[in-house]
Amino acid sequence: MSWHGTKGNPRLHIVTGKGGTGKTTVAAALAAVLADEGSRVLLVETEERQGISQILDVAPLGTEETEVGTGLEGGEIYGLSIEAGTALVEYFQLFYRLGRAGDLLQRIGAIEFATTIAPGVRDVLIGGRIYEAVGRTASQTPGSRRRRRPGDPPAYDAVVVDAPPTGRIGRFLDVTGQLANLAKVGPIRSQADSVAALLHSPTTVVHVVTLLEQLPVQETLDAVRDLSADGLRIGALVVNQARDADTRRAVDLVAASTPDHDHLAAQLESVGIRTSASMIEGLLQTGAEAVERRDLEVSLETAVQDAGHPVLTLPHLPEGVGPDAVRHLAAELAAQGVTRGGTP
Amino acid sequence: MIDLDMSGLLDDPTTGVIVCTGAGGVGKTTTAAALALHAAERGRQVVVLTIDPARRLAQALGLTELDNTPRPVIGVDTTAGGSLDAMMLDMKRTFDEVVLSHADPETAQQILDNPVYQALSSSFAGTQEYMAMERLGQLRTQAVAEDSWDLIVVDTPPSRSALDFLDAPQRLGSFLDGRFIRLLAAPARAGGRLGVRALGVGMSIAGATVGKLLGKQFLLDLSTFVAAMDTVFGGFRARADETYQLLKDPGTRFVVVAAPERDALREAGYFVHRLEHEGMPLAGLVLNRVAVSRARISADRARDAAESLEESGDRHTAALLRVHADHAETAARHRRLIRDVVAANPRLATVQVPLAGADIADLPALRNVAEALTTP
Numbered sequence: 233m234s235w236h237g238t239k240g241n242p243r244l245h246i247v248t249g250k251g252g253t254g255k256t257t258v259a260a261a262l263a264a265v266l267a268d269e270g271s272r273v274l275l276v277e278t279e280e281r282q283g284i285s286q287i288l289d290v291a292p293l294g295t296e297e298t299e300v301g302t303g304l305e306g307g308e309i310y311g312l313s314i315e316a317g318t319a320l321v322e323y324f325q326l327f328y329r330l331g332r333a334g335d336l337l338q339r340i341g342a343i344e345f346a347t348t349i350a351p352g353v354r355d356v357l358i359g360g361r362i363y364e365a366v367g368r369t370a371s372q373t374p375g376s377r378r379r380r381r382p383g384d385p386p387a388y389d390a391v392v393v394d395a396p397p398t399g400r401i402g403r404f405l406d407v408t409g410q411l412a413n414l415a416k417v418g419p420i421r422s423q424a425d426s427v428a429a430l431l432h433s434p435t436t437v438v439h440v441v442t443l444l445e446q447l448p449v450q451e452t453l454d455a456v457r458d459l460s461a462d463g464l465r466i467g468a469l470v471v472n473q474a475r476d477a478d479t480r481r482a483v484d485l486v487a488a489s490t491p492d493h494d495h496l497a498a499q500l501e502s503v504g505i506r507t508s509a510s511m512i513e514g515l516l517q518t519g520a521e522a523v524e525r526r527d528l529e530v531s532l533e534t535a536v537q538d539a540g541h542p543v544l545t546l547p548h549l550p551e552g553v554g555p556d557a558v559r560h561l562a563a564e565l566a567a568q569g570v571t572r573g574g575t576p
Numbered sequence: 577m578i579d580l581d582m583s584g585l586l587d588d589p590t591t592g593v594i595v596c597t598g599a600g601g602v603g604k605t606t607t608a609a610a611l612a613l614h615a616a617e618r619g620r621q622v623v624v625l626t627i628d629p630a631r632r633l634a635q636a637l638g639l640t641e642l643d644n645t646p647r648p649v650i651g652v653d654t655t656a657g658g659s660l661d662a663m664m665l666d667m668k669r670t671f672d673e674v675v676l677s678h679a680d681p682e683t684a685q686q687i688l689d690n691p692v693y694q695a696l697s698s699s700f701a702g703t704q705e706y707m708a709m710e711r712l713g714q715l716r717t718q719a720v721a722e723d724s725w726d727l728i729v730v731d732t733p734p735s736r737s738a739l740d741f742l743d744a745p746q747r748l749g750s751f752l753d754g755r756f757i758r759l760l761a762a763p764a765r766a767g768g769r770l771g772v773r774a775l776g777v778g779m780s781i782a783g784a785t786v787g788k789l790l791g792k793q794f795l796l797d798l799s800t801f802v803a804a805m806d807t808v809f810g811g812f813r814a815r816a817d818e819t820y821q822l823l824k825d826p827g828t829r830f831v832v833v834a835a836p837e838r839d840a841l842r843e844a845g846y847f848v849h850r851l852e853h854e855g856m857p858l859a860g861l862v863l864n865r866v867a868v869s870r871a872r873i874s875a876d877r878a879r880d881a882a883e884s885l886e887e888s889g890d891r892h893t894a895a896l897l898r899v900h901a902d903h904a905e906t907a908a909r910h911r912r913l914i915r916d917v918v919a920a921n922p923r924l925a926t927v928q929v930p931l932a933g934a935d936i937a938d939l940p941a942l943r944n945v946a947e948a949l950t951t952p
Contacts, residue, residue, distance in 0.1 A: 250601065251599075251600040251601055252599075252600060252601035397600075410695075415794055416793060417793075418794075445935075446630060446632070446935045447601070447630050450630070450631060478898070479898070479899075479902055481895075482895040482896075482898040482902075483895075483899055484895075485891060485892055485894075486892065486895050486896050486899055488892070489892035489895075489896075495890070495893075496893055496896070499885060499890050500881065502885075502889060503880075503881040503884045503885055503889070504881070505873060505877070505881055510871075511871045511872060511873070512871075514870030514871035515870070515871045515873075515896055515897075515900055516896075517870050518869075518870050518871065518896075518899060518900050518903050519896045519899055519900075521931075521932075522899045550905070550906070550909065552838065
């Protein structure tokens with residue numbers, strides 16, 4: 233089975249996960265693997281948090297695609313922060329030739345209105361911008377209406393989206409359902425239909441990032457169930473910030489031993505550590521808690537494995553995240569079989 | 577470093593409302609539940625309003641369904657004469673109740689059936705925050721009227737940012753009172769074309785554009801909605817302001833919760849400044865899930881000793897030393913992060929809750945958290 237678990241050769245990778253699980257970092261690492269030699273990958277931010285630019289240590293992303301780095305094997309990574317208001321103005325300019333009327337709309341609050349009346353409209357606009365980037369060909373410029381030439385390769389070999397968290401991902405991807413009652417006709421409606429068709433096609437997979445903690449795993453399993461029910465393709469489940477093998481081995485050994493104060497004290501004294509009753513007590517408590525956490529993690533890991541999708545595991549990086557950490561994680565992903573695969 | 581006297585705060589009869597805020601995933605709900613439990617077992621009549629509790633914590637509090645009604649929590653020690661009720665916020669139902677209590681049945685139904693209302697009440701970014709405040713206001717009124725609760729503990733929605741809790745209600749208010757929504761709704765009220773003409777050509781282009789985008793039916797739904805809401809509330813912004821004022825009440829105390837991670841602490845810092853700026857009563861910062869080294873051996877020393885023991889000694893002891901070394905390293909990192917946040921906010925009172933082995937999912941575990949919260 234492929235690393236993403238689907239049969240096709242997906243080009244649009246949606247990355248979600250509970251807040252705080254590191255989905256932005258994982259999205260950046262995934263982009264770095266997919267950007268193999270000679271290819272171009274677009275890394276998209278959808279919530280205007282500027283998380284990508286912080287992690288990659290580049291200037292804040294704007295609403296125009298700019299190069300933000302190179303992939304593990306030398307491909308180009310472009311970054312984009314999609315902002316609903318700008319997407320709407322672009323949309324007006326494109327379809328209604330409104331030109332400067334966009335400014336007017338901005339001034340009287342129409343943009344704010346259309347993007348806040350319901351997150352549905354906002355999500356359709358963001359989805360529309362992603363749709364455009366995925367469908368664009370190498371000879372087209374962003375937003376151009378020039379017809380694509382047959383045989384023209386796509387502008388991006390892969391598009392990775394740092395999507396909203398699991399709590400909102402269902403709504404974000406259900407662009408048509410959200411508009412069901414609100415806009416029954418009109419261009420926003422047809423835009424939503426095109427976006428929905430792309431999201432439900434083999435071009436798209438949704439990856440879910442989790443930690444081995446109760447709440448993130450619960451939300452991951454809920455998301456997998458709900459998104460599958462909505463007809464979306466689940467790709468990999470990414471267990472982030474996992475303990476390394478050495479730590480696990482040590483905890484396993486601690487679990488296999490019976491606590492004995494005197495023996496422990498004698499062993500420590502034998503390597504020159506002066507012990508006290510409270511120190512021994514403290515060490516044993518630390519060990520017991522680590523074993524308790526391990527047991528919880530093991531059961532959660534089993535639950536993730538049993539969800540029926542490929543599982544990728546990334547190590548905990550205590551020094552925090554930055555461009556180096558992203559490359560480190562990208563190498564981990566590559567070692568676990570993540571590759572762009574095939575030519576489109 | 578100033579210690580946060582949580583015990584004194586909970587015992588103080590003038591403390592009527594405690595709002596727990598912070599970024600998502602830092603343990604706000606657990607903190608709120610632990611504080612409420614502690615106060616109840618010390619003799620206060622407490623209700624805790626949770627927003628999105630983890631499943632097992634919800635079960636521990638008896639919150640098996642989302643029904644918006646406070647119910648007694650089973651297993652609370654009431655020997656001191658206190659009590660604890662818990663409830664989970666149902667945002668849509670709260671909004672519906674606001675409409676139902678302010679409008680005659682016919683107008684209320686008209687609003688509830690309106691598609692714009694339905695979108696707004698279930699998915700507008702900020703509705704949850706607004707409704708949490710609204711529900712807090714309702715509980716206060718109820719507490720006074722029935723002489724029931726003397727302490728309300730509120731958890732806040734799992735927002736992207738803690739600031740959303742303060743900003744969202746006004747955003748919803750100013751949105752509903754905004755120029756553009758008024759303009760779009762104008763034809764229905766001012767009598768069709770006349771209203772449009774009076775607003776000028778630019779405005780009518782904008783209105784027509786939105787009509788084109790979302791369809792004419794949408795405009796109709798929208799103007800019906802705005803007209804109906806107007807008859808119910810007068811101004812929505814005024815109502816939002818009123819709810820906001822509630823938070824400045826002298827009996828209200830904010831507790832900011834943060835985990836010892838860079839992002840969560842930065843977020844907490846923003847929120848602390850904002851509360852100070854707005855003149856809102858900040859009790860202090862709860863540093864949740866802090867790793868504390870339990871044995872006085874440095875990580876390096878423990879690793880050296882482990883290496884020696886692996887060569888000629890007991891590998892179980894060596895393993896225990898390695899586990900301790902990892903933990904001691906995390907503890908040192910947490911200490912550095914906390915030192916920095918305290919240095920940046922010297923007048924901020926703090927309390928630390930140590931990292932627990934497993935999830936907090938029953939009353940004894942909540943009591944342990946409360947114990948840590950109330951003993952600086």
